[in-house]
Amino acid sequence: MKNIIIGFAIAATTLAACNNSNNDTANAKQTDIKNDTALATQQQVTKDTAGTQSTTATSEATFPVKEIITGYLQLKNALAKDNGQDAASAGNAIVATLAKVDMKGLSDVQMKSYMNIADDLKEHAEHIGANAGKIEHQREHFIMLSKDMADFVKTFGNGGQTLYKDFCPMANDGKGATWISEVKEIKNPYLGSKMPDCGSVKETIK
Numbered sequence: 001m002k003n004i005i006i007g008f009a010i011a012a013t014t015l016a017a018c019n020n021s022n023n024d025t026a027n028a029k030q031t032d033i034k035n036d037t038a039l040a041t042q043q044q045v046t047k048d049t050a051g052t053q054s055t056t057a058t059s060e061a062t063f064p065v066k067e068i069i070t071g072y073l074q075l076k077n078a079l080a081k082d083n084g085q086d087a088a089s090a091g092n093a094i095v096a097t098l099a100k101v102d103m104k105g106l107s108d109v110q111m112k113s114y115m116n117i118a119d120d121l122k123e124h125a126e127h128i129g130a131n132a133g134k135i136e137h138q139r140e141h142f143i144m145l146s147k148d149m150a151d152f153v154k155t156f157g158n159g160g161q162t163l164y165k166d167f168c169p170m171a172n173d174g175k176g177a178t179w180i181s182e183v184k185e186i187k188n189p190y191l192g193s194k195m196p197d198c199g200s201v202k203e204t205i206k
């Protein structure tokens with residue numbers, strides 16, 4: 001009888017040990033599962049972050065940096081050629097581009113900067129668009145519009161092309177004015193054919 005009890009006790013201990021080891025295994029498995037879940041969640045988060053980042057990149061790509069710069073450069077070149085009609089078309093094109101801008105995906109800094117620039121940019125582009133026959137009036141607005149563009153490029157970059165910030169001391173009634181150009185050579189949009197090469201490159205925006 002004593003033997004049987006001892007045997008039972010041993011069996012019970014063994015059983016308990018077994019259970020323990022089972023529990024351990026179960027615990028281990030559960031921990032593994034938890035770890036797996038945690039890992040999976042973490043991977044999901046990583047994926048989400050990556051997803052958000054790529055969404056942001058896409059939005060930045062769809063934000064018309066290049067298109068706005070191109071419109072500005074067309075305007076600048078039209079004024080350099082004393083062509084008020086083409087300048088007006090370019091002004092209207094800028095207004096149209098601004099109208100379809102989607103600010104989703106812009107960073108806080110970009111959004112703040114864009115909101116500071118956009119209304120002013122639009123106003124000057126509208127005036128230039130509406131004054132095809134008054135090139136001197138267009139040029140007055142172009143002084144301010146060029147300041148906006150310099151700020152725009154500072155925030156949004158050069159749209160993938162090297163740009164130059166030029167300055168002419170004679171423009172703006174001798175007070176001087178800047179403009180942004182895509183060519184190193186000076187082609188003055190304020191004085192046109194009167195003094196096409198007046199001015200100098202002050203900054204290269206790479």
Ligand SMILES: [Cu+2]
Nearest residue numbers: 127128137141
């Ligand atoms: Cu005006």
